[in-house]
Amino acid sequence: MKLAIRELLRRPGRFAVAGSALTLIVVLLLLLGGLLDGLYLGSTGLLRAQQSDLVVYSEDARESIIRSRIDVDVRAAIDGTDGVAATYGLGTALLGARVPGETDLADTAVVGYEGAIAGVPEPPAPGQAWADRRLEAAGVGVGDVLELGPEALTLEVIGWVDDVSFLQQGALMVEPGTWREILASARPDATLPEGTFQVVGVDVAEGSDPDAVADAIAAATGGTTVALTVDESVLALPGVDAQNSTFTQIIGITLLVAGLITALFFAFVTIERTAQYGVLKAIGASSAQIYVGLVVQAVAVTAGAVVLGGLISVALASQIPPDIPLQLEPPRALFVAVGMFVTAVIGGSISLRRVVRIDPASAIG
Amino acid sequence: MSALELRDVRKTYTSGEETIVALDHATLTVGDDEMVVLLGPSGSGKTTLLSISGGLLTPSEGSVVVGGNDISTYSPKQLTRFRRDNVGFVFQAVNLVPFLTARENLLVVAELGKRDAATARRRADQLLDELGLGHRTNNLPSQLSGGERQRVAIGRALMNEPSLVLIDEPTSALDTKLGEQVMELITNEVKSRATAAVIVTHDRRMTHYADRTVEITDGHLRA
Numbered sequence: 340m341k342l343a344i345r346e347l348l349r350r351p352g353r354f355a356v357a358g359s360a361l362t363l364i365v366v367l368l369l370l371l372g373g374l375l376d377g378l379y380l381g382s383t384g385l386l387r388a389q390q391s392d393l394v395v396y397s398e399d400a401r402e403s404i405i406r407s408r409i410d411v412d413v414r415a416a417i418d419g420t421d422g423v424a425a426t427y428g429l430g431t432a433l434l435g436a437r438v439p440g441e442t443d444l445a446d447t448a449v450v451g452y453e454g455a456i457a458g459v460p461e462p463p464a465p466g467q468a469w470a471d472r473r474l475e476a477a478g479v480g481v482g483d484v485l486e487l488g489p490e491a492l493t494l495e496v497i498g499w500v501d502d503v504s505f506l507q508q509g510a511l512m513v514e515p516g517t518w519r520e521i522l523a524s525a526r527p528d529a530t531l532p533e534g535t536f537q538v539v540g541v542d543v544a545e546g547s548d549p550d551a552v553a554d555a556i557a558a559a560t561g562g563t564t565v566a567l568t569v570d571e572s573v574l575a576l577p578g579v580d581a582q583n584s585t586f587t588q589i590i591g592i593t594l595l596v597a598g599l600i601t602a603l604f605f606a607f608v609t610i611e612r613t614a615q616y617g618v619l620k621a622i623g624a625s626s627a628q629i630y631v632g633l634v635v636q637a638v639a640v641t642a643g644a645v646v647l648g649g650l651i652s653v654a655l656a657s658q659i660p661p662d663i664p665l666q667l668e669p670p671r672a673l674f675v676a677v678g679m680f681v682t683a684v685i686g687g688s689i690s691l692r693r694v695v696r697i698d699p700a701s702a703i704g
Numbered sequence: 705m706s707a708l709e710l711r712d713v714r715k716t717y718t719s720g721e722e723t724i725v726a727l728d729h730a731t732l733t734v735g736d737d738e739m740v741v742l743l744g745p746s747g748s749g750k751t752t753l754l755s756i757s758g759g760l761l762t763p764s765e766g767s768v769v770v771g772g773n774d775i776s777t778y779s780p781k782q783l784t785r786f787r788r789d790n791v792g793f794v795f796q797a798v799n800l801v802p803f804l805t806a807r808e809n810l811l812v813v814a815e816l817g818k819r820d821a822a823t824a825r826r827r828a829d830q831l832l833d834e835l836g837l838g839h840r841t842n843n844l845p846s847q848l849s850g851g852e853r854q855r856v857a858i859g860r861a862l863m864n865e866p867s868l869v870l871i872d873e874p875t876s877a878l879d880t881k882l883g884e885q886v887m888e889l890i891t892n893e894v895k896s897r898a899t900a901a902v903i904v905t906h907d908r909r910m911t912h913y914a915d916r917t918v919e920i921t922d923g924h925l926r927a
Contacts, residue, residue: 341815342801349803618799621760622860623788623816625781699787700760702795703751703872 342619343632347639354640357604361641364597365648365679366655368590372671373656375586377664378507382582383573384471385448385505390455391427391540392549394572395556395564402565402575404431404537411534413560420559422547427455428515428536432522433508436494437486438478445477448508449487449494451518455540459500462514470496474509476661485511488524506576507664541566594678601637601686609633609690613697620699629694637687638680645676705772707868707900708734708757713766713776715752715923726752728923729766734868737898739891741914743905749923750904751872757902758791758870759783771867788817792861794890796873798853800845806832806856807841813863824863831859835889851882858890862897869894869901875910887913 347354380387386394395417400407409417409428418426430451435444452462459469470479474496479485485494494511503510513521515536523530531537543552553566567575574580609616616629649672659665715727727749734740744750755761756768759775762783768776775786787793800809807828814824832841835855845853854874861869874890875883891913894901903914911917919926 342804342812345808346803614799615801618795619801619812619816620784621758621787621793621795622813623784623864625784628816699784700755702799703755703758703760703793 340628340632340635343635344639347636353608354636357600358640358644358647360600360604361597361644361679362648362651364593364600365644365675366651368593368597368675368678369648369652369667369672370655370665371586371590371593372675373652373665373667374663375583375590376668376671377666378582378586379579380502380666380668381473381504381507381664382576382579384502385431385450385456385510386569386573386576388457388459388503389429389540389569389572390457390542391569392543393541393553393556393566393568394429395426395539395541395566396572398563398565402567402572403577404429405433407537408531409536409539409564410532413563414534414536414539416559416561417539417541417556417564420552420555422544422552422555423541424544425455425542427453427540427542428538429453429540430515430518430522430531430537431505432518432525433506434488434521434525436479436511437491439483439485441478443477445474445479445485446508447474447485447487448505448510449518449521450503450505450510450512451515451522451536452512453515455542456503456512459503459512460498462512463497465514465517466493466495467497468494468511468513468517469498469500470511471504471509472499472501473504474511475499477509479509487521490524492521492524494521594682597679598682598686601641601683602689605633605637605687605690606693608636609693614701616694616697617699617701620697621702626691626695626697629697630688630691633690633694634684634687637683641679641683645679649676705736706733706769707736707738707771708732708902709767709769710753710757711767711769713753713756713763713768715749715756715761716764725923727756727763730920730923730925732918732925734900734902736867736900737895739894739901739903739913739915741903741905741911741917742920743908743911743917744920745906748920750920752923753920753925754870754872754902754904757868758793759786788813789864790866790868792864792866792869794854794857794861794869794871794874796876798845798857798877800853800856800860802845805842805844806837806848806852806859809845809856810859810863813860817864819864827863827865828859831862832856834893835859850878851886854878854886855889858886858893862893862899865897866899869899871901871903873905874903875905875907880909883907883910 396407432449436447438445483496543549556566656667710732713730717724742750756763767774810828
């Protein structure tokens, strides 16, 4: 192993090509992962923050919050279902907001809520909003009075909340009456009467089975509702599932390419060093010792690529405009690092067979 | 006890349907502190004999006893251990590790055998001093002359305190004067340690350094 480390330190140039290729792959993986996380987190924040166990939609909404309607009677039926401990109405309206001092409209999701959203205080007074911190990039500040919709209804931002964006729009969290007023102004065709929400969050009573409660709600509402778990409702958001699987496949293929680069590079290195390995075997090195040296080199080159690639990605991410949903998350960086190390070990191991087959007698001619 | 005993050793290779006999019923005994020169032309089987003696090849027939141990039945793993602990090799092409200094090329042997590092460093320094390379310990092979590289290779062969040193064409890449200097050095080092050595060469001028010369032709030994 010492031999392998000395070679790395004294002949770093020999590993520059593989190191550079792996660094670029790390950058690619981190940026792809950052985009995936940015798209996913930016689309799903409001639902991920739900503290309820179930989200109930109207059956004809095909699991779309915007199309769904839960009126007062249906809500009462849900409230009266066995196993339901509490319910919280929720509604959204997507529209542009005029920010003081800014020329462009900010994309916002006005969210009317009754509570049970992680990190968000109780609903504010009418005409006030807790603003998703991502709206900061659009020039929104605490104390600003935003104008929304064709009637320029006003909302005063009274504080920040984190990670509650919805479909890439920064959320403005308001009390239900304010939301209904804004929705009616922006979309008169979608005006909702007092007490009606788009969906209802359900807390399942302690000891009750959420699946059984979901079935009971469907039965109690005469089949006019569908109850999903929070995870299911996140995946039901338009594009989220397809987006996740597409990016995951691209990331998987990129990791495979990283493994191939490592395998090809170290296969080439092994061929190039056949004579040297023959001599080492002749003087008593085992195949295992040589193999461990190769894997150590593969992992060390990959570690360098992960560090350098990480720094480059952070630098690039800082230059990317805020409207591109790129979010570098520590768990993603850890996933990329672990993935790269696993491919390094597997890639380096491809040379094991070749190392075993090197004949020590080749040292002597 | 002899350092090396080859008993009726035969080594054959198959090439298509043809069987090539590289070594034919060779029997040779090398004493504990004896230095034997094995003289023969190219293709005579001398390298095969050296490889079998050092556990780099296994014989097709016969037995090979080194230091009282019959190595002809050893597994590849046992042979690796045997080479690491019991024999020293000097290769024709020298074959030093190019990115290691002279001292580190010697220490590789100790590192492979997981020997005590401080003891190994002392031994490497002592060997390099004896070989006249005390001032070159931190030089890379590319910074050494051909003769100096050969001396480092001799040091490497002696690093594990072997009972048998096997040397392949030590002077083939050197001019006559340098070749003689290297042979004198080998003789001094081997004799001062009472170690057995087999030196393979096709250069008849080198035979006077040996205690005994054995000729080999077409796989047959002739004393």
